[in-house]
Amino acid sequence: MGTKEEAQGTLSSTDFGVAASAFILNWNTVCSSFPPWTWVLSHHQVEGYLSLENMLLSSTQEEHGELSCPGRGIHSHQEDPIDVDDATLVHTNPCKVHYYDLHIIYCNSYRVPVLYFRAYDSDGEPLEFDEIEKDLPAYSKKALSDSKWTFITQEEHPYLNRPWYKLHPCGTSEWMKLLFHADDALAKTGVAIELYLVTWLSVVGHVVGLRIPFEMMKQL
Amino acid sequence: MEEAQKYVWEGAIPLQIHLHESEVTTLPTPPPALILAPRIGYLPLLVPQIKPHFSNALPPGSPDTVWFDYNGLPLKWYIPTGVLFDLLCAEPERPWNLTVHFRGYPSNILVPCEGEDSVKWSFINSLKEAAYIINGNCKNVMNMSQPDQVELWRSVLNGNLEAYVRISSKLKLGTVGDEYADGGGQGQVKTGRVPVRLYVWSVSEDFDDLEDAPQIDSWDKISYINRPVEIHGEEGNYFTLQDAVKSILPEYFPNKSSTNEESSRDEDENEQTVPSEEGEKYLSENVESRYPSDNVEIKLVRIQGIEPKMEIPFSWVVKNLTNPEHYLHICVCLKVPQVL
Numbered sequence: 001m002g003t004k005e006e007a008q009g010t011l012s013s014t015d016f017g018v019a020a021s022a023f024i025l026n027w028n029t030v031c032s033s034f035p036p037w038t039w040v041l042s043h044h045q046v047e048g049y050l051s052l053e054n055m056l057l058s059s060t061q062e063e064h065g066e067l068s069c070p071g072r073g074i075h076s077h078q079e080d081p082i083d084v085d086d087a088t089l090v091h092t093n094p095c096k097v098h099y100y101d102l103h104i105i106y107c108n109s110y111r112v113p114v115l116y117f118r119a120y121d122s123d124g125e126p127l128e129f130d131e132i133e134k135d136l137p138a139y140s141k142k143a144l145s146d147s148k149w150t151f152i153t154q155e156e157h158p159y160l161n162r163p164w165y166k167l168h169p170c171g172t173s174e175w176m177k178l179l180f181h182a183d184d185a186l187a188k189t190g191v192a193i194e195l196y197l198v199t200w201l202s203v204v205g206h207v208v209g210l211r212i213p214f215e216m217m218k219q220l
Numbered sequence: 221m222e223e224a225q226k227y228v229w230e231g232a233i234p235l236q237i238h239l240h241e242s243e244v245t246t247l248p249t250p251p252p253a254l255i256l257a258p259r260i261g262y263l264p265l266l267v268p269q270i271k272p273h274f275s276n277a278l279p280p281g282s283p284d285t286v287w288f289d290y291n292g293l294p295l296k297w298y299i300p301t302g303v304l305f306d307l308l309c310a311e312p313e314r315p316w317n318l319t320v321h322f323r324g325y326p327s328n329i330l331v332p333c334e335g336e337d338s339v340k341w342s343f344i345n346s347l348k349e350a351a352y353i354i355n356g357n358c359k360n361v362m363n364m365s366q367p368d369q370v371e372l373w374r375s376v377l378n379g380n381l382e383a384y385v386r387i388s389s390k391l392k393l394g395t396v397g398d399e400y401a402d403g404g405g406q407g408q409v410k411t412g413r414v415p416v417r418l419y420v421w422s423v424s425e426d427f428d429d430l431e432d433a434p435q436i437d438s439w440d441k442i443s444y445i446n447r448p449v450e451i452h453g454e455e456g457n458y459f460t461l462q463d464a465v466k467s468i469l470p471e472y473f474p475n476k477s478s479t480n481e482e483s484s485r486d487e488d489e490n491e492q493t494v495p496s497e498e499g500e501k502y503l504s505e506n507v508e509s510r511y512p513s514d515n516v517e518i519k520l521v522r523i524q525g526i527e528p529k530m531e532i533p534f535s536w537v538v539k540n541l542t543n544p545e546h547y548l549h550i551c552v553c554l555k556v557p558q559v560l
Contacts, residue, residue: 008356108447109349109415126328153341154331156296158446161439163331170348170358 009176010111013047015193020050022194030215042159050104057100057135057209097122098135105158112172115204116157116164140207167207176200224540228524229381231259233305236315239274243322250277258379259302259524260543262339263288263295270320278322285325285333288318293437294326297333298342303549306522307419310433340373343545350415350546351393353448360391376544384544393546413448414538415547418468420445422554461537462530465552472516472554520553
C-alpha cells in the first residue's frame, strides 16, 4: 500500500484484493464455526467483492443485538476453542431470528470498502427496514434519525441489480486514517494492507451489531 | 464553451406516457400524456404533471409510489432521463413511449422512491461523490449553506443554468480537463480524476442499422460501471474519448502497463511499488481479458444524445457534456466475439 494512501486512510483496488484475501484467511481461521467469507467475482467486471451470507444476528436478549463468535473471541480468550452448543444461540423466540447477508464492495470513487447488507427472517422473507432498525444498536438508531439520507440508505447493489442497504462511505477514510496513525506497530511492520479490512470492519460492523473478535486483530 | 452547456441543459425528450392497462377504470381509455422531459432531469419529477392527466381514470384508494416502464422494463428513477433514453433506445424513438404505474411498485427490483425528496438526495449524494473524486474530499458540498443547497436543487429542477452556475461555481469542482479545454496550462503535469458513469451493453452479432440492435429487456444485460477516469497531466489534449472509455474497461481492453492508480502513485513518489503475490493473484485473475482485445469493438458511444467522434479530446467532453451533479454519463455498446 503506498504511503500516500495509508496516510489518507484509503486503499487501491489492487490492495483491496490483497486485504480481502488476508481477511478471509483470518476470519475463516478464527471464526471457523461461522459462515465463511468468500470472494465473489462480479460477472461483468474486473473487480470482485467479499460476501458473507446467512449470518445470524439476533435481536433478542441483549439490547445491542450482538453477534459473537461462539467459543472464540470476545467472550473467551482461551487457546482451546470451546464447543458451544448451537442451541445457546437460539433464543426463546425463534421468530426473532434474523439472518444477514453482508457484502463488502470496493468503491472506486472513495477508494474505500463499502458495506452492503440485506436481512431476512427464518423463512427467507426479506425484512422491512423498521424491523432491521430494531436489530441495530442504540447508537445506530440515533445516527439514523439524525441523518436519514446519508447514513444507511437503500440503494442498488453495484452488481446485482437489486436494492440492498448500504452504509455511506464518505467518512470512512477520515477515521481509517486516524486508526492507522494511532497504531505505530501497524506503520512499522508494514502489514497495514493485511489488517485494513479487519480494522475497517471492527468499526463498520458495529453499525449492524457485528463484533469482530479480538483474536482477529492479533492474527498476522 | 458555454454554448454547449446551454445546449445540454435545454435538451429534452418528448415522452408519450400511457397509463398501464391494469389501472384504467374508465372508458374510453385515457389518452396518453405528452410531456417534454428535460434530459438532465429525472422521471419522478414529472409526476406532478402526469398525475392530474390520469387522476380520473385511476381506481379509488390511495396510490402506491409512481413508477415507469419501457417495454416492460422497470425504469431506474435515479438515472437521468436523457441517459435512460440514450441507453434503452438504440434507435431513438420520438416520442418515447413509456408506461406509468400508480400501483404495484416492484420493490424487489427498484430502490424505493419517496418522490422529489428521494431524487434530491440521490442527486446530492452523487454530487458529494463527484466532489470527492475531483478534490479528494467532499467538504465543499457538505458545507453548503441550506439556502445554497435549496437553490442548487431548484436550479436543476427548473433547468435554470444561470442560477446553477452561480451556486455550483462556489463548489470549485473544476476538473483537470478544464485547463486543456481552455487551451491553457501548457506544460503542467497534473493528475486528476474525472467522475464517470458508464452503461455498457454488448452484442455478439454485428448490426448495421440501429433498428436491428437487440432490445434491452433486462438490467442484467447492462453493466453499470461507476469508475473515475484518471487523466495524467502529460497526456493533455492527446487523451481522447476513446482512451478514456478504454481506460475504465480493462476487462475488455487490458492495460498494457500497470494500472492507472499504480502509475500515478509512481509519479508522485518516484518508487516502484510491487504488488504482493496475493494482490497479483487477483490482479492477473481480473485483468486478463476474456477476449483478445483486437476483437472487441466499440460500436456506439452516446453522451447527452450525441455520438461524438472517438478522437475528440476527453477534456472537451468533460467540460461540456457533464450532468449537473458533475458526472459524465456514457452509454457504450460493445461488440464482443461469442464467448465459447
